[in-house]
Amino acid sequence: MDQEPSLRTSVAGIELLHPIMNASGFLGYSKEHIRRLASYGFSAIVTKTITPYPKKGYDPPIIIALSNGGLLNAVGLENPGKECINEMVEEAKKLGIPIIISVGGATEEEFAEVAEEAELRGATAIELNLSCPHAKGYGIEIGMDPQKVFSVVKNVASVTKIPVIAKLGLSDKVLESAGKALEAGASGLTLINTIKAMAIDIYSLKPILTNVFGGLSGPPIHPIAVRVVYEVYREYKADIIGCGGVTKWEDVAEFVVAGARAVEVGTAIIFSTTQHKFVEEMLDSLRNWLKMLGFKGIEEVVGIAQKI
Amino acid sequence: MDQEPSLRTSVAGIELLHPIMNASGFLGYSKEHIRRLASYGFSAIVTKTITPYPKKGYDPPIIIALSNGGLLNAVGLENPGKECINEMVEEAKKLGIPIIISVGGATEEEFAEVAEEAELRGATAIELNLSCPHAKGYGIEIGMDPQKVFSVVKNVASVTKIPVIAKLGLSDKVLESAGKALEAGASGLTLINTIKAMAIDIYSLKPILTNVFGGLSGPPIHPIAVRVVYEVYREYKADIIGCGGVTKWEDVAEFVVAGARAVEVGTAIIFSTTQHKFVEEMLDSLRNWLKMLGFKGIEEVVGIAQKI
Amino acid sequence: MLESTRLRYIVKPARVIENKPISGSMHILRIELIRHSVEVEPFNFFNIWVPRVDEIPLSIAYADSKSLFFIYRIRGVGTKTLSQLKPGEFIGVKGPLGKGFKPLNNRRWLIVAGGVGIAPVPFLLSFAIKTNTKIDVIWGVKKSDEFFDLSNVFGLKQRGWRLIKVSEDCQDGLCGTALSVLNSVSINDYDVVLAIGPQQMLLSFCRMLKDRENVYVSLENMVKCGIGVCGSCYLKGSHKLLCIDGPVFKCSEVVDHLESSIS
Amino acid sequence: MLESTRLRYIVKPARVIENKPISGSMHILRIELIRHSVEVEPFNFFNIWVPRVDEIPLSIAYADSKSLFFIYRIRGVGTKTLSQLKPGEFIGVKGPLGKGFKPLNNRRWLIVAGGVGIAPVPFLLSFAIKTNTKIDVIWGVKKSDEFFDLSNVFGLKQRGWRLIKVSEDCQDGLCGTALSVLNSVSINDYDVVLAIGPQQMLLSFCRMLKDRENVYVSLENMVKCGIGVCGSCYLKGSHKLLCIDGPVFKCSEVVDHLESSIS
Numbered sequence A, B: 001m002d003q004e005p006s007l008r009t010s011v012a013g014i015e016l017l018h019p020i021m022n023a024s025g026f027l028g029y030s031k032e033h034i035r036r037l038a039s040y041g042f043s044a045i046v047t048k049t050i051t052p053y054p055k056k057g058y059d060p061p062i063i064i065a066l067s068n069g070g071l072l073n074a075v076g077l078e079n080p081g082k083e084c085i086n087e088m089v090e091e092a093k094k095l096g097i098p099i100i101i102s103v104g105g106a107t108e109e110e111f112a113e114v115a116e117e118a119e120l121r122g123a124t125a126i127e128l129n130l131s132c133p134h135a136k137g138y139g140i141e142i143g144m145d146p147q148k149v150f151s152v153v154k155n156v157a158s159v160t161k162i163p164v165i166a167k168l169g170l171s172d173k174v175l176e177s178a179g180k181a182l183e184a185g186a187s188g189l190t191l192i193n194t195i196k197a198m199a200i201d202i203y204s205l206k207p208i209l210t211n212v213f214g215g216l217s218g219p220p221i222h223p224i225a226v227r228v229v230y231e232v233y234r235e236y237k238a239d240i241i242g243c244g245g246v247t248k249w250e251d252v253a254e255f256v257v258a259g260a261r262a263v264e265v266g267t268a269i270i271f272s273t274t275q276h277k278f279v280e281e282m283l284d285s286l287r288n289w290l291k292m293l294g295f296k297g298i299e300e301v302v303g304i305a306q307k308i
Numbered sequence C, D: 001m002l003e004s005t006r007l008r009y010i011v012k013p014a015r016v017i018e019n020k021p022i023s024g025s026m027h028i029l030r031i032e033l034i035r036h037s038v039e040v041e042p043f044n045f046f047n048i049w050v051p052r053v054d055e056i057p058l059s060i061a062y063a064d065s066k067s068l069f070f071i072y073r074i075r076g077v078g079t080k081t082l083s084q085l086k087p088g089e090f091i092g093v094k095g096p097l098g099k100g101f102k103p104l105n106n107r108r109w110l111i112v113a114g115g116v117g118i119a120p121v122p123f124l125l126s127f128a129i130k131t132n133t134k135i136d137v138i139w140g141v142k143k144s145d146e147f148f149d150l151s152n153v154f155g156l157k158q159r160g161w162r163l164i165k166v167s168e169d170c171q172d173g174l175c176g177t178a179l180s181v182l183n184s185v186s187i188n189d190y191d192v193v194l195a196i197g198p199q200q201m202l203l204s205f206c207r208m209l210k211d212r213e214n215v216y217v218s219l220e221n222m223v224k225c226g227i228g229v230c231g232s233c234y235l236k237g238s239h240k241l242l243c244i245d246g247p248v249f250k251c252s253e254v255v256d257h258l259e260s261s262i263s
């Protein structure tokens, strides 16, 4: 009997039973949310981006599906503030699952404040959201500027001992920003966030999202995300979490061979009609794939497509 | 009897019977290509990007379809050099259709050289390709840098009297680059080009395109392109040609209400099973739409979604 | 499957055909989708996009081959603006959302509706008529002028269902609240008992009938995205989301939520 | 429709099952698609992706429920590398590309194949057998060791078709070129006469039969994208593209192209 290939992986020092976690912003600011996300079978839970104080977010419509298979959102980083971290971490511990707190802020100090709370409450790691394309002052303006990335990451890494992962979005300087994040002490990178986009209703002749602009996610952005992962891995051989348009197991595989040690899934959760099985189904297929190619574990194929 | 709404439009001083032209790079470097493009019913023909001297391009695979509904290409600006402009312009004149020469170059002088040839041969206008995401030195490096955009456009505009349209791609500074292009004398803007992306085969574990990276086009990029058009129109009220993922008449309408006076269609040509009818079908639907909303012509709705 | 989910979550353009008061406190909205068609079940809801103003979850009140109908009460800015839309204006709808909840053949159902909680009932009745399920509806309102003629508005056949009206102003129908009438009904005769209306009413309902298996409520909660992403509609103490697991739940699933929501 | 076009243009992973010489100059490649299935017609071709090396247009030679077969000759780096792939290795295929060209019921066809031009013939014969069309194949080669046993390789039934072998070295079959035999055939007996092989042969063929309606050639041309975008496969003097309008054309459509390609 052949042994089943292993899907165990580690990223940024976090040990994972398998490479599939959820993407930030799909639920994730209450213990109930954590319970639901855990029931999907993710190997770790990533929370919604948490800011120090409650943030109201935009008025609906905040999330809509598009005819190109993607999702467009401008939630506006709505969250109840850092107080919710405690109950989420407790819930995750009860369930025995690693929990990564996504951290947002308008200033370096705000990032550090939430990160400290996360560490204090016993979170597994921190993901710095440096890339939201539609929350003014909280997002992509930071990730686009390698110097700002450096100082936010540095500031957070200097006050916390748990792993710090920097989440970057698509930008002209994403490669440089990635380098700066690593230099500043990030143990890993999540690539990428949504891409700024919009949709207009051609009958009422109005933009649909209340915020007018939003972030595009889902299958449309996948080939772009794979490209970013590939380029960043090629340059830095960093620990990368691939994010963007993972819908089928093949997308996970593609991210991994491009250089990701794990992936995050967002949009696909919603479109799946078998939410409580689809992670498991992807894992089965990934095992079969590794077996077919003669590999013993998924870590063997991380970045293997770089050899050309 | 109601009068049919008019689809006549003008962009960058070019009078068009209707707003739908082809996007550069879908055929377009021989008289035979022009004839075929004309047979699709476009209101103007845009050629493949022409450089002063023949350019070989990459080895196949150069263009592949993706499971997300998009197309990924790295053709490498293959073209026979500026000598082919003459026969194309002659053919277009024979067919009575405006022809826009897409111009590429590795230096400011090269852009000017092709532009002069285009004017000499009697082309209707010039589209400067400042945005190819995969042809080293010929593309997005220019469009990303507002100063370079300024000097290329300026240089070309100073040697030609026919309209100069600057084609820009997605970049952090697209708004600024658009402004610089207009300042330098561009009569219009084409927004946007493909977005840098890649695809990896998970069995052979290799990137599929010979060039590894390519440009993503088609429905996946449409909401991003609409956003760019909307932002640029909001800022400058410029003459804009919307480009990116136009597949159905609704996409044309969306671009127009965002601020475009015309659109270019690329990827959809290939996936259409009724190539010789699909422009006509879109035009019919656009007329019905305008009628339903009570407008007399498409020019009335350009940018109308800016009023929010 | 995937495609159909996606289609549900797209904001589909629609035209207002009719939009007017039908009773002292309620309005009826009739719309036609412009380019799509949808399949709807009772208790599905739609997020109604009022351009540049709001996205409002409303239960499907009735659907025929061409139109979708909604019944709503003005509560805040969103519903107020909605009520001002004129025939010919355009809106968008995201949906059908939520899980349908519909009768199998030859059942007996009891519905207890409070106020505008009546909204999904006409469509439910039309399904019941088709499946030969008998439905008794207790409809309670504060003021009698809230009543409208259920069967007339949607042309429902007067077969297989009964309406028991109850008003607190005692001007029409029985006198009291919907729940007060429930005490005099023999619950055991029904395969399904379902309440819909204000949270306080649902809480009392579930407390009254908590030991039974077949009692349901159709809940309201803060619905923002409607598609299971934003988390705003989660039920406290549960991992359920109203927008994709509901709006109909067993009392046992929501009693914690109701207890902690109503202080 | 749209979806099916897209699927054709995706590079679909495939595994090499068999890849070996079948005659003095030709190789046979048998592959299995890993995750897709395709519907193929005679004269469709596939762009075979040899990872990191090339993408090579090859005609479908035969297809059964599980496998696709190709017959090819080594010409340059691409085909050379292809010939070195071992069973178990992975490639990708884009296709089926081009328009199919298949017999209606109960026709008579004459095929004139030069060299590796024989590639699409086995699949065509399997279609002809099904549709009761009678096909005569004149297969000319330079050296007799290029011949392989058509029916054996693909297990074709020996019914409804005849093979006339012609070699320039006169070691096997008739002596001469495929076209020289054509002179002694009564063309009028056939509903369709189609030539496939080197350009020079196709040009001579079209010149010989230019006054007839039902004469076709299956052309080769520089195919890069295979999907009608890059323009490399255009026919000179025409607005046709080989990759989406061909590879089979009437002689009248391609004679200008052939004349100007061959100097």
Ligand SMILES: Cc1cc2nc3c(=O)[nH]c(=O)nc-3n(C[C@H](O)[C@H](O)[C@H](O)COP(=O)(O)OP(=O)(O)OC[C@H]3O[C@@H](n4cnc5c(N)ncnc54)[C@H](O)[C@@H]3O)c2cc1C
Pocket (backbone or CB within 6 Å): C045, C054, C055, C056, C057, C058, C059, C060, C070, C071, C072, C073, C074, C075, C076, C077, C078, C079, C080, C116, C119, C120, C219, C220, C221, C222, C223, C224, C247
């Ligand atoms: C599944 C579902 C089905 C519903 N069906 C109907 C129906 O058929 N007819 C009907 O009249 N009403 C229905 N409602 C309630 C309706 O959505 C609210 O009345 C409406 O959203 C109020 O919007 P507003 O802007 O007018 O009020 P606001 O000014 O926003 O608020 C007024 C009050 O309405 C409630 N509310 C506001 N927004 C929401 C929201 N997004 N979701 C839920 N409650 C909200 C709040 O409790 C608030 O106190 C339904 C709600 C849900 C969740």
Ligand SMILES: Cc1cc2nc3c(=O)[nH]c(=O)nc-3n(C[C@H](O)[C@H](O)[C@H](O)COP(=O)(O)OP(=O)(O)OC[C@H]3O[C@@H](n4cnc5c(N)ncnc54)[C@H](O)[C@@H]3O)c2cc1C
Pocket (backbone or CB within 6 Å): D045, D054, D055, D056, D057, D058, D059, D060, D070, D071, D072, D073, D074, D075, D076, D077, D078, D079, D080, D116, D119, D120, D219, D220, D221, D222, D223, D224, D247
């Ligand atoms: C529709 C079509 C069907 C074909 N079917 C078969 C077949 O079934 N069996 C077979 O052996 N050959 C077939 N060919 C020809 C085959 O594609 C070429 O032999 C092959 O591409 C050569 O590649 P290479 O890298 O080995 O040679 P290269 O080193 O690239 O070139 C060698 C010669 O092959 C020709 N060639 C190169 N690339 C192409 C290309 N992309 N398209 C066309 N010709 C090219 C050129 O004329 C060149 O002189 C077909 C060609 C087309 C267009």
Ligand SMILES: Cc1cc2nc3c(=O)[nH]c(=O)nc-3n(C[C@H](O)[C@H](O)[C@H](O)COP(=O)(O)O)c2cc1C
Pocket (backbone or CB within 6 Å): A023, A024, A025, A026, A048, A049, A063, A071, A072, A073, A075, A077, A102, A129, A132, A167, A192, A193, A194, A216, A217, A218, A219, A221, A243, A244, A245, A246, A264, A265, A266, A267, A268, C229, C230
């Ligand atoms: C509705 C929604 C909300 C999101 N909220 C956040 C967030 O709070 N923080 C964050 O870092 N990313 C957020 N994202 C981005 C996702 O985490 C992810 O980067 C993106 O959706 C791409 O992945 P996907 O294609 O799998 O959805 C959000 C995305 C969506 C669609």
Ligand SMILES: Cc1cc2nc3c(=O)[nH]c(=O)nc-3n(C[C@H](O)[C@H](O)[C@H](O)COP(=O)(O)O)c2cc1C
Pocket (backbone or CB within 6 Å): B023, B024, B025, B026, B048, B049, B063, B071, B072, B073, B075, B077, B102, B129, B132, B167, B192, B193, B194, B216, B217, B218, B219, B221, B243, B244, B245, B246, B264, B265, B266, B267, B268, D229, D230
């Ligand atoms: C195969 C291919 C070749 C292209 N070549 C060019 C080119 O030569 N010059 C140019 O400006 N844009 C080129 N483009 C970009 C298109 O003109 C267009 O901007 C892009 O495809 C988005 O439009 P679409 O989604 O309608 O295809 C090319 C795109 C493709 C797919």
Ligand code: FES
Pocket (backbone or CB within 6 Å): C222, C223, C224, C225, C226, C227, C228, C229, C230, C231, C232, C233, C234, C241, C242, C243, C244
């Ligand atoms: S309303 Fe957003 S998750 Fe239910």
Ligand code: FES
Pocket (backbone or CB within 6 Å): D222, D223, D224, D225, D226, D227, D228, D229, D230, D231, D232, D233, D234, D241, D242, D243, D244
């Ligand atoms: S091969 Fe590219 S157009 Fe035919």
